[in-house]
Amino acid sequence: MMDHRNSSTVTDFIIMGFEQSSPSTKALLFTLFLILYGLAMAMNGLIILITWTDPRLNSPMYFFLGHLSFLDVCFITTTIPQMLxxxxxxxxxVSFASCMTQMYLVFFVGMAECILLAFMAYDRYVAICHPLNYVQIMSRQVCVRLVGTAWVFGLINGIFLEYMSIRNPFCRDNHVENFFCEAPIVIALTCGDPQFSMKVIFADAVVVLLSPMVLIVISYAHILASILGRASSSSGRGKTFSTCASHLTVVIFFYTSAMFSYMNPRSTHGPDKDKPFSLLYTVITPMCNPIIYSFRNKEMKGTMVRALGRTSLS
Structure with missing residues (x-):
């Protein structure tokens, strides 16, 4: 029986990305992703700045939104610069260490963002269904603990998933058929039977993705029942629905693409199928988050305009 401990011959990986594209297509993609990266960094950076410095946005919703934007900045910085x-x-x-580091950061930030989105749904539930007790339930201390939970869980779970990804040595092909080191693709390059690692990651994805989603669904079910049960005006209902729709849009984008990448059998995957979904949850969603939240929130739009106006004057 071969000793896998001494059979690892892979010291680096070749990221295929868009290698098969023509030079003109590559130039177009470079320009497009550079613009997207610049917009995402600028808009998420502006949200971080105003939610953490403007006293008018001193509420749990904007506290969570600031941390979501920070996670988005980490997410896109982990993948886009290398792709460019x-x-x-x-x-x-890319070196073996660089590839493993990138995989860990995607695990870490992705898990933290999943949990944070669930806490944001819970915040909206408390604000709408228990408005009189909102300040006591969602105190500053509670918000800090919830955000800390998301970060710590992402950190620990990322270490576990990283171990499961590299528990077998790499001695097969070192070509990664994506634009970054995505775990399911890299694990398929390991020696022996990678199925156990894939099953563990699948089970972890079920817990990490579906558990927060259950909390989100329950929160919004209560929100919907509360809104429809009130004798409020249509304008008041519209404002409440608008606030919730922003969060739901982000959740649908992020969870759909992440579930396809980590909860589908490998037999259904391929470069043409993996890349669009990978782009959706690592590039498009982090860029769309600030647009969705700012365009559907009058208070946020007003604060962003004032911040931009002060910057231009200075």
Whole structure:
């Protein structure tokens, strides 16, 4: 029986990304993703700045939103800069350590964002269904603990998933058929039978993705029942629905793409199927989050306009 401990021959990986694309297509993709990256960094950075410094946005909803934007900045910075470099250079080789680090950061930030989105849904539930006790239930101390829980769980769970990803040595092909080191694709390159690691990651994804989603569904079911049961005006209902719709849109984008990447059998995957969903949850969603929240929130739009106005004047 072969000793897998001494059979690892892979010291680096080749990120295929958009290698098969023509030079003109690569130039177009580089320009597009550079613009998207710049917009995402600018808008998320502005949300972080105003939610953490403007006293008029001193509420749990904006506290969570600031941390969501920070996670989005971490998410896109983990993947897009490397992709941009690989679109203009011929050498797409990354070291083993760099690939494993990128995988861990995607695990870490992705898990933290899943949990944070669930806490944001709970915040909306308390605000709408228990408005008189909102300040006591969602105190500053509670909000800090909830955000800390999301970060710590992402940190610990990321370490566990990273271990499951590299528990077998790598001695097969070192070509990664995506634009970053995505775990399911990298695990398929390990020696022996990678199915156990994939099953563990699948089970973990079921818990990490579906558990927060259950909390989100329950929260919004109570919110919907509360709104429809009140004798409020149509304008008041519309404002409440608008606030919730922003969060639900983000949840649908993020969870749908993440579930496809980590909860589907590998037999249903392929480069043409993986890349669009990977782009959706690592690039498009972090860029859309600030647009969705700012465009559907008058208070946020007003604060952003004032912040931009002060910047232009200075």
């Amino acid at each position: 470099i690989h679109l203009v250079v011929k050498n797409h080789t």
